[in-house]
Amino acid sequence: MSRPHWHFVTGKLAADSLANLLKELAPQANFDYSLQVLPVKVAALMTADWVAPRLELSANVTHLMLPGRCRGSLSTLEEQLKIPVVRGPGDYRDLPEYFGKKSERLKHYGPYDIEILAEINHAASWTIPEILKQAKRWRAEGANLIDVGCDPGVTWAGVGEVVQALRDDGHRVSVDSLNPQEIELATQAGAELVLSVNSSNREFAQDWEVEVVAIPDSPEDWKSLEETVDYLETKKILHRIDPILEPIGFGFAESLIRYQKARKQWPETDIMMGIGNLSELSEVDSSGVNFLLLGICQEWQIDSILTTEVINWARSSVKECDIARRMVYYAIHHQNLPKHLTAELLLLRDAKQRELSTEEINKLAEQITDKNFRLFLSQGLLYVINSEMNLSHEDPFELFEQVLKKTKVTIDAGHAFYLGYEMAKAVTARTLGKSYSQDQALTWGFLTEEEQSFLEKKRQEKIEQRAIKKQKKRPL
Template identity: 50%
Template sequence: MGSLGETGRLNKNNTSGQQERILFVTGRLAEFSLREILEKLAPQVGFEYEVAVLNVQVAALLHVPLIQRRLQVPAGIDWVMLPGMCKGDLQVLTDHFGIPFQRGPKDHFDLPEYFGQAGRPPRDLSRFDIEILAEINHAPLLSDEEILRLAERYRDSGADLIDVGCIPGESWSRTGEVVRMLVEAGHRVSIDSFDRAEVEAAVSNGAELILSCNHTNLDWVSRLGVEVVAIPDLPEDFDSLCRIVDRLLQSNTPFRVDPILEPIGYGFATSLERYYRARREFPDFEIMMGIGNLTELTEVDTAGMNLILAAICQELRIKSVLATEVINWARTAVAEFDHARRLVKYAIDNKSLPKHIHYQLVMLRDPKLKQLGTEALQNLANQIRDPNYRIFAEGNELHVMNRDGYWKGTDPYELFDQFQAAASKTVDASHAFYLGYEMCKALTALTLGKQYQQDQPLNWGFLTQEEISAQERRREEGKGPQCGPR
C-alpha cells in the first residue's frame, strides 16, 4: 500500500522505476486552478496525475459517502488525493476501491509545499535561552484576583517569572502577602521596589530576585541573600555600575547586570552601546534588559521591536528581559517576545536567516498571497449555476459572483446594492449579515495585504482566532446551507 514520506504524501514502494499515478479529486470551481498547479508541479516532483471532478461546486463540501457513490477511479492509479477538508473515514474508500486514499492540504494552492517543492519540514522552536520577567505594573492598585489573573495570563503567554511592580514613593503593607499568594499558586516571583520594607517582606515570602540595586540601597539589599539586578546610579554613568558590581562580588551577592535601555529620543542608541560594553567588560556575568522602555514608549506595533530586541539579547548572551503590557499597543508583548526568543535562537544556532521558519509574528500582513487571477475568476463566474455568493479579494478589488452575475469594486455597500438588484429573490436578513461580515473581512484583507478565503478566518499570526463557518454553523443548528458557497 505504500508509506507516508517526510512531506506527508504517500510514496509507493515499487522498484519498477515508473512514476506513480495520482488521482486528484476536486469540485467544479477549483478544477481550472488545480490543473494549472499540477501542470507545473507534476514534472518537478516526478508523478503522473489525473483529475476527477465530481458534481459539486466546492471541493471542501465533499464527504466519504458522496465520493463512494460518484467517484470512478481510472485504471493504473496508485493512490487518490482528496481535498483537505473532506469529511469522513478514508479507510472506507480504501477498502471500497482497493487503493489508498489520503487528504491533501486544505487549500490546493499549498500542494507545492505538501510535495516538498516549497518550504521545509516544521522547525523545532522549543528551545530558547532568554528568561522573561513579566511585570504586574502598579500591583498595589489591583485586587488579589486581578493579580492572580494577570500572573496566570503572563505565564500562559510564556513568562518564566512574575515581577511584582510597586509604586515609587509609597510603602505597600501587603507586599509579602501577595508574593506568598503568587508563590503558592506556583509562580516564580521577583520584586520591583527600592522600599526596604516592601523588599524584605517580599524576600521573606519567596521572592527570588530584587529589581533593582544601585548605591542607594546596596548596603542592605546585599545582605538579604537573594539575587539582585545591578543598575547604574544614572543610566549614562557606566562607571557607577562597575563599582556596584565590585561591591556585590566582595559581598558574594548573586547578581545580574542591567545597563538600562533608554527610550528613543533619550539616548536609545547610546544605551545599546552600554550593553555591548557590559558584555565586553563582564564576559561571564548574567545581563538583563528592561525592554518596556522601548515597547511601551514607542508608538508602533510591538512585535517587530520584540524580535529585534530578542536578536540583540541572543547575540550578546543577555539571558533575561523585563517585559510589560501596560499600554494597549503592547498588550501581547510577553507572547510576542516568547515567539521572538525561540525564532532568534533557532536562526542563530542554525546560522540561518529568521525567515521562512514560522510566521507567528507576521501579524499585520501575510507572508504571501495566493491569487487566482483575472482569467480564473472569470472562469469561475461562468461556471456558477446556483444563487450562493462567492467572495474573493484580489487585484485591489472585491469580487462577488453567483449565477445572477459577477460584480467587482472597492465599496462593499455599492456591491451589495448591485447584486441585490440583480438577485432573483430578496436576500434575507441572515444572509445579508453573513455577506456583510465576509465582505468586511475581504476589505480588511485588501487594505492590509492579507489572504482572504471565504468562510475562513484572516491570519493574524499567533493571534488568529478560529471561526465556525456559516455552513458548519447552520449544520449545527439543523438548517440547510443557505449562506456562503455551496
Template identity: 50%
Template sequence: MQRRVTPEPSHHYHFVTGKLAEGLLRETVSILAKKHCFDFSIGVMPITVAALMTPKWLARHLNPPPQTTHIIVPGYLTSGTPELDQSVKIPVIYGPKDCRELANVFGEEVDKVDLCDYDIEIIAEINHVPRMSLADFHRRATQLQESGADIIDIGCDPTIRCAAIGDYVKLLVDAGLRVSIDTFDAWEANEAARHGACLVLSVNSKNCHEAVDWGVEVVVIPDHPNDKKSFEKNIDFLSKAKVPCRLDPILEPIGIGLTNSLLRYAETRRDYPEFETMMGIGNLTELTEVDSAGVNFLLLGVCQELGIRSVLTTEVINWARSSVRECDRIRRLVYHSVKNHVPPKNLTGDVVMLRDASLPTYTEEAIDALANSIKDNNYRILAENGFIHLLAANVQLSGTDPMEIFADLLTKPPSDNVNREHAFYLGFEMAKAMIALQLGKRYNQDQSLDWGLLTAPEMSHRLKKNHPRKPQN
C-alpha cells in the first residue's frame, strides 16, 4: 500500500473525496500544487462523507481525467486495497484520513524511522513486595515485563526481614523473568541470589564484605551521595574481590542536589569507563510533581549520551504510572538520536501525550462552506480556533460551552431530531472537543483523542448509527 510519492512537474494527481470535504481539499491541494509544481484535479464522489466509501464502490465511480498519473484516495480505504489497485490501471496513493495532513504524502514530514534498537536496560521496581501476595506480585511483575521492563526489581521492606524472599524470587525466575533485589539486608540478598536473582541493589561499605559471597552482580553506591571517597573505596574493594559491578553515584531530586548528582554521573563515566553504570531515575520522577514522560525523556537522553546503560524506575505515584512504557519507547528514540546525531523530533508522537505536535486547522471560510454544503440532519462537530462548531442542515452553532451549544440546538427545528441517543452522542463528542481545545489537541469526530502511547482505540458511533451501512448515490 503506497502512502508517499515524490512529486514531479510531469505528474497529474487526481484527488478523490466526498461532497463535504471538497472545499477544504481544494484549498489544501492548491497550496501543495503550487509548492511542489504538479497538476491536479479533484474527483468529488457522489457521496457526502468520504469515510463511507469502499474500494469496490469507488472503483465503479472513479472517472479520472486522461492525463492522470496518480490517484490519491482518503486513508479510510484501508481494506480491500488490492481490489482497488487491480481495477484501476493508474497508481493509487493511500493518503491520510484528514486532508489537512496531505503534505505528508509529498514528503514534507520525516518518515517514521526504525526504532527497534536500544541499549538502555529498564529495571522496574515493585515496592514493598513482602506485603503482597505471591499471586498479586506475579501479576504486577508480568504487567511490568509486558510494558518493557528487562529486570523486575523486588523492593523489600527495610523495617522487617522477609523470610519468604526466596519464594518471590523463584516465582519469577521459574516464569523466565530476570530478577533483582533492592535491600541492604545481607541475608535477604544472599537468599535472593541463591534462588536466581541476577542483581543486588545496593552495596556500600555496610554490606560490601558480604557481597563477595553472593555470586551475583551488584550495584555499588557511595555511603552518602556526596561522599566520593567512600564510593571509590567501595568500588576498589569489590573490584579487587572480582565482584561484577555496575555503578550508581545516586540521582538526587530537585532541591536536594539534582545538578550536582548529574555532574557525578558524568565524572563516574569519565573515571570508570570500564564499569557499567545505573541511574535511579525514579528518584526524580516520583519526587517531581509533573507528568513523568518529559522527565524520563530528559534523563534517558542524559544516560544515552553518557553511556549509562541501565535505569531503575518505579510506578508508585499516579503521575508516573506509565513510566516503564514511557522509558521503553524513549530509550529507542534517544538511541536513534545519539547514534545519528539528530534531535529526537519528528520520529514518533508516542510520548507527546498531553498536547499534539501540530494543529492543522480549518479557516472560517472553509467552515462556512462546509456548513452551507450540508443537506442532511446528521451532526458534524469541529473544534477549531478556540470554538466548538456544531453543523447540520440549517444549523451552524459555535461556542466554548457544550451546554450552551446544546441549549441553542434545542431551539432549532426540527426538534424531533434530538432524541436521547443524539443527546448522549452530542454530549460525549462535544466534551471531547472541549478537552481538545483546552489542551491544544486535534479533534476528529468519532475518533479517539490522541494520547500517544496511552491512546485507547474508540469504536465509531456516528457513522454506524446516522448513515446507511453502504454508500448511496
C-alpha cells in the first residue's frame, strides 16, 4: 500500500521553519509531502476561496492541509479536488502531535483491563424508559455493567422488572443491595453480580448462583472481611473483594492502603474499588480524581471500579474513567508516562497555550487589505485588526467601543453579536490558559463541541438560497 501524500500550504513567514519541520517529521510519520508557499506573508490572511485558484497539486496528492488559521468553508474545495481537505493545528509546531511522532505510540493505545460498573442511584425512583436511556448512554461511554442501586431499609418489589428490561436491551447488570429479597428478585431476572455481601447476608449467597462482592461489616473491620472471604471460599462462591474506599477526612488514606493489603493477601482474587466516595464527595472536578484512582487501580491490579454520576461535578465520570483506564494501561504496560497520548481529559486547560506575539500581530496588520475583522489573544490583550485598525485592550467592552469609533463601515447586529461571541471566547481562553483561534471552538477535551464559523454559516446559507432559486426557475 502506497504512503499518503500530504500537500501543505503556508505563507512566506512560516515557510522555512515548516519545511525544516516536515523534513524531519515525514519519515517518522510515514508520509510523502509537498509544500506550497503562497504569495502572502502570514497564513492567517488566507481564505479557502483565495487559496483555491492558486493551488498547484500533483496527481499523487492524497490529502490537502491548509493552515489552521485559514478561514472559510473547506467543503467546496473537497468537492472540487475529490480528496480530504483539512485545517492543520493553529500553530505548525503542533504538527508532530497532530499525526507524526504521536501516531507510533497510538498504535498501542486503547486496550484496558479494568471493568467499569456505572451505578444508577436510587433506581426505584426512575422510570424504566429513563433507566434504559441512561444505560444506553453509559454503555456508549464505556460502562461494562449497569449497576441497579437499591435504597436501604425497604424492599423494592420492582427491581426484577428493571433488571429484566436492562437485560432485554443487551446490558450486563449488577444489583447494589444487602437485602436478600431484593437480591433474589434481581438475580432471578438476570443480574450477574451482587454488591454486596458481608456477615449480614452471606449465608444467602449460595442460593443466588452468581458472583458477589465481599465487603467488611464496617470499613475498618478487616477481620469481618477476612471471615466473609473465608466463608465464600469455603462455599466455592465466585467473588471479588471491595475493602471500601472512605472519603477524605474520614479515613481515606488508611482505606486506600487496605486495597494494597487486600491485593497482597488475596493475590489471585479479583478486587473492586467503589470510587464514588471520593469523586462524589470531594468538591473538585472529577476527571483528575478519577484518573488518579484508575492509576492506583492499574498498579495494584484492581480489576473493576464502581462509579456514579449523581453530583454535577462528577456528571461525566463514566467517560472519564473509560479514558483514564486506557491511559494508565498504556503507561504501565509500555513503561511510558501517561503524556502525549490523548488530550481528552484536559477539560479545563490546554496542553499548550499557542498565541502570536505582539510583533507577529503587528506584521500581520500591515499586510491586511480588507475590512474583515481578525481577532487574536496575546499576552493578556485582545486584538482586533483589519485594514482600518490595529486595536488592543484587556477589556472586551472597551475594545468594542474603540472598534465602533474607528471603523468606517456600519456594524450590523449580526456582526456585533459575532464580535462579542468571539471576544467572550478569547476572555475565557485567557482566564483558563487556553489557546484562542478565531472561528474555532475552544478545546474542552472529550467535551469539545466543534462549531461552524459565522462566515461559513453565511456562506452555506447563500449556497442553499441559490439552490432554492434555481429549483424554482426550473420548468415543470
